[in-house]
Amino acid sequence: xxxxxxxxxxxxxxxxxxxxxxxxxxxxxxxxxxxxxxxxxxxxxxxxxxxxxxxxxxxxxxxxxxxxxxxxxxxxxxxxxxxxxxxxxxxxxxxxxxxxxxxxxxxxxxxxxxxxxxxxxxxxxxxxxxxxxxxx
Numbered sequence: 605x606x607x608x609x610x611x612x613x614x615x616x617x618x619x620x621x622x623x624x625x626x627x628x629x630x631x632x633x634x635x636x637x638x639x640x641x642x643x644x645x646x647x648x649x650x651x652x653x654x655x656x657x658x659x660x661x662x663x664x665x666x667x668x669x670x671x672x673x674x675x676x677x678x679x680x681x682x683x684x685x686x687x688x689x690x691x692x693x694x695x696x697x698x699x700x701x702x703x704x705x706x707x708x709x710x711x712x713x714x715x716x717x718x719x720x721x722x723x724x725x726x727x728x729x730x731x732x733x734x735x736x737x738x739x740x
Contacts, residue, residue, distance in 0.1 A: 629726060632684040633664055637722065637735050640676050640687055644720050645737050647675055647689050652716065657691035660716055661732075665725040671698060695723075 637644075644662055651660040663672050664685045672690030676683075692709065695701040700723075701709055712732075713721060719734040 629666065629684065630724065633724060634735075636678075636683045636685040636687075637664070637720070638738065639683065641720070641735075641737050643676060644687065648716050648720065651689065651691065657693055658716075659692035659710065659713055659721070661690045661692060661695060661721045661723055663688040663690055663723045663725065667725070669725060671695075671700070671723075690723075 648660040648662075651657055661672070662675075663669055664687055666678070666685060669686075669688060672688035672694065674686060675689045676687040678684055678686040692701065692706070692713075696703055696706060714734040719736050722733050722735055724731055724733055
C-alpha cells in the first residue's frame, strides 16, 4: 500500500488541502518518518546483518503496543509517533500476519535497503506502508 492510500489523499508534498475536521494524525507520521529515517535504516541494516530477519518491520503508534522493541520514543524525542522495531517472523508468531499470508506479504514487501516497512496503528485500525528512505 502506498502512503497516499493510507493518508486518504492528503497531499504528501506539504501543500494545503481542505480537511473536513482536523488534520489527520497520519500527516504528522510522514514528518516523523523523514526525521527518523536515518535511525530506522541503521536498525533495519543491523537486523539483516545480524541474521535476525531479512524482513524488518517498524511499528508506528501513539499508544502502548506490545509488538517489537521500542527504538524511538516520541516523548523523549518530542515527536508525534513512537517507533518499535520488529520482524516478519514476530508478526507471524503473534498472529498479526497469518502463516498462510506470508508469501503474499513477501511478494509485496519492498527492498528494505530502499524502503522502510511500517505497520501504522491508529484508532481506526492498522495497515502497512512502505516509506522510501531519502536519497542523498
